[in-house]
Amino acid sequence: MACDQRLKNIHQKLLMDISDYVTPNGPVHESITTMIKVHVPPGKVEGKSLIKQFEELARKGKLKPGKYDILEEICRRSGNEDLVDLINNAKEEINKVQTTSQEPGPSTSNNIVVTSTNYNKRSAQDIVGLDMDKYYPKGGKRGLMLILNFISKQKEPDDDIRYLKQFFGGTLDYSIYEPINGADNLTTEQLNDYLNEVKAIMNADSGQQYHSFFCVILGHGNEHGIVTRDGYKDPETIRKEFSNQYIQAFCGRPKIFLIRACRGKENQMGFGTTLGAETGTIEQLHKPNLMVHLPTDADTLLEFSTTPGYISYRHPGIREYVRVFEQNYRNEHLEEMLITIRYNIATKLESAEGYKEMPCVWTTLTRRLML
Secondary structure (H helix, E strand, C coil), X not given: CHHHHHHHHHHHHHHHHHHHHCCCCCHHHHHHHHHHCCCCCHHHHCCCCHHHHHHHHHHCCCCECCECHHHXXXXXXXXXXXXXXXXXXXHHHHHHHHHHCCCCCCEEECCEEEEECCCCEECHHXXXXXXXXXXXXXXXXXXXXXXXXXXXXXXXXXXXXXXXXXXXXXXXXXXXXXXXXXXXXXXXHHHHHHHHHXXXXXXXXXXXXXXXXXXXXXXXXXXXXXXXXXXXXXXXXXXXXXXXXCCXXXXXXXXXXXXXXXXXXXXXXXXXXXXXXXCCCCCCCCCCCCCCCCCCCCCEEXXXXXXXXXXXXXXXXXXXXXXXXXXHCCCCCHHHHHHHHHHHXXXXXXXXXXXXXXXXXXXXXXXXXXX
């Protein structure tokens, strides 16, 4: 299953890279569309994006992970040799994944899991002094991510999704779930139905394969919550619905919500100060092998792109999170990295008009979470 997911991630990245390379409705787009029409009825692809055209090729059984002969032919015959290089790179990555999947599985030593994928070979030495009494265990399991992109038709969020999938789906080998047709047109009721489906996965036996849950929400918002097609959904309501009371099978495992959306209409001003260098730590105590009853709201973190009442700006978007994660995930736990992200956004970024953005966190995590 893990191998299949990695193949899908490589495949999806290839198609997105080709789509990003081609200017919509430009000469290259037209030449590729012309060649696709050889394999797909013209009415199925005329006027559609390359991603939609690739979906039609897939429906015809002419495009899937590792099956790129038709796609390569289309690129060559349309005069786009540069795209063939992207295809060859994807082939090499797929071969590596298939080879890696035949190697011995994960091993454990002193409660530290050693996993390897074609993207990232992570050893126990990558995390110096890891104390499993203070860190959430992984036990050879994968992470689970739900992506709800309410503004998926706009370019920047699409880039954000690509960065997310490359890091979490590729580097970290998370299972990624998202609405097939995107979330931008979901009603509140449809959103609730989809959230219930994901909760059912987490509560079922299949949910035992996951060490943590991430929910990433990109959308428009106001003081009432995330805007849907016919209303809104309060993030606090989502948090409660994913609490231990309703997902008892996931009790004790972290549930992380990264929410990038406005929380009001006010612009946040910046004020000058001199930053100090004081630091401090708080030790969290945990006794192993002791049965404990965790509170309903335990082991949850919500990270908002802005404080209540203020506008959230499109830039830097979720990519700033991914950038910091990529640089630091081997040596720092999640909350340390979120502090870095808040510092970077608060001190180094502002809008053209001089307005600021201040991300904030609500958390009940009881241990440190390494990605």
